[in-house]
Amino acid sequence: MVEGLRVDPTPNPAAPTVELRCVTHRFGDNLALNDLSFIVPDRQITVLLGPNGAGKTTAIRAITGALAPQEGTVRTFGSDPSEEGDLVRPRCGVVSAKPALYDRLSGYDNLLYSAQLYDVPKARIAERIAAAADRFGIGAALEAQVGGFSTGMKTRLALARSVLHEPDLLLFDEPTSGLDPESSLAVLDLIREMTTEGCTVVMCTHLLAEAEGLADHIVIMEAGTDLTAGSAEALTESYWPGNLLVLDAEVPDQLDRVANWHGVVAYDRVDVANVYLDGFGRVPEMVAALVADGVRLTRVEPRQPTLEDLYFTIRRHSKGAGLSPVTATGQVLGSLTAGPPVARAAVAGAAPTTTEVTAR
């Protein structure tokens, strides 16, 4: 097991919709899942974030029982999906990375097939198909053969198919792959909308921008294992060392004086000065003091980390490359005391967090 950190700020950890514990699966010599553990909180959007080959698709397959993992336990709605798939699969709606549609059938027939397999009552099938098609904007194309659909249309049809039977858990495997930005945004909006209707959503992506603003719960995966998991806030709290203030001045050397000032946790300067503070409340006081010292400031930017920053920080951490936060481009922003984030938080003088942090 990789030693590291795991953050599980689940609102109700006693009843997650999905729970994977120490799941391992091999395809021949290829280790697809390696001691993977995470939970999917009820009625939230959980994003499985990781590069290609991280095991996201295999994890989705394990959740519905389409794949029975060789080791570990999977619980979906409290059942083992590989043994009690009959209880699990009817409650799941899946959109695969490849839309998995029947090209020779019409859009309507594709939806009809799904409705019948998922036992939608016969009397309600037509109504459900019409509603789903309208919702995803494909009502006018339903009678056309799917082979002639654009990628965007196919994705919309696959999304419509996934909600026909009103599932409790929606699993989207890179649903925006191959879509133009406008269609991607529309799809993400639709996914967001679904959680407001009480659905639990699991979405796989390798695109950080997609997870940003969408995810309630993030599981960062790499090489078949979970590096860490939690809400964006919890991850920030655990992995982002203090509050970063970016400063620049006409004479940058003059900024170095702040390194030893009260409330400054860490300081470095390459092109700009990166000042880690124990709180952004110190910024006005710091700026005033610099101005009073005759420093002509050209930039004062309190910086909150993006998911992208966090992601690369966590991945660097997992590779044992040190704990310094980095930018999306991999640029090291600071060099803090080595050790786990809790230790760094202590260095930073931050109050102990209430977030559950478990060794991983």
Next chain:
Amino acid sequence: MNWKRVWTVCRTDLKQLVQDKGYWMPMVAIGAIFFVVAPTILLLTITRIGDVGMIQQISKTLAVLPRAAQEQIQGTTPAGRTSYALAVFLFAPIAVVVPLTISTAVGASTIVGERERGTGEFLAHSPAGTREIYCGKLLASLIPGYITTIVGFGIYALIVNTIAGPSVGGWFFPTTQWWVLMFWVIPPFLAFTLSLVLRLSARVRSTAAAQQASSLVSLPLIMLSYSQSTGALFGAAVSGWIIGAVAWAIAIFSLTRGVRSVTRSRLLGVANGM
């Protein structure tokens, strides 16, 4: 097992088949050649030919048929007896070759095709059980071949009775043995062949490989069923029932074993060895 789902899988496969001319045109062509074109030409040639010597020569060859078969032959003239023998005995294998050829072609691609198109992922995540998927696919492969055969059989009966009937004293086809052959002997042969073809389809990597492997499997089976069905027609009425019963027993055993070949990991294309 949920038979509603079985039928849903089957019907959807059949719908796709209907949408694809590339599939059903050859089916119709094969049926037409074996059940309509060849018999019509042959029977017309025999009944309309003026060369009495040649007819008598062909008629003599009937002596090589088993005694039970010879006793069944009707007709008072050499042309009538020859027509009867050709209609009843020579074309028996047609009824076997056509469904096996068509159903093997459909069945070979049915599971591997899902995997290749990516739709296997949809089925693997769906509530449909693997047995339901297997049975649905089996029916979807069996129906086109069998329906073609039954329709062809009907047309064949019409042609035979119309062309050869007057020479043998009226409508004579189908005989009892043909009824037994069509509804008792052929279905288990078809089911047995498909049970093997579907197993192959579940295990191979591509449709092309499935087609090749299925041809290898179905060819000896076509020969076997050819000989057995001919024997069923040549022998006494009871022989058809016996051959059919044995074929059913083998088919049911093979189908039961074949159910295991469809797994969700195979639908996904991630089973070990794939």
